[in-house]
Amino acid sequence: MPMTYKKAVKVKTPGGKEMDLTPEKAWTLAPKGRKGVKIGLFKDPETGKYFRHKLPDDYAV
DNA sequence: TTAATTGA
DNA sequence: TCAATTAA
Secondary structure (H helix, E strand, O other), X not given: OOOOOOOOEXXXXXXXXXXXXXXOEEEEEOOOOOOOEEEEEEEOOOOOOEEEEEEOOOOOO
């Protein structure tokens, strides 16, 4: 099986590229009584710009 | 203080 | 519209 770095996630950067990045922070964004989504804070290594992106539902937060 | 992130 | 988070 391919080596997977512990917390890297496939994300679409603001620059429009799909790449594996590790979020600086990750948390659950959910209204009370609803499932919500997991969100990660990333920095695009190309531009240095910060952006938020959905994480897989099974991502360990 | 706000934008931006999902989706029920 | 709601939820948490934080760079800008």
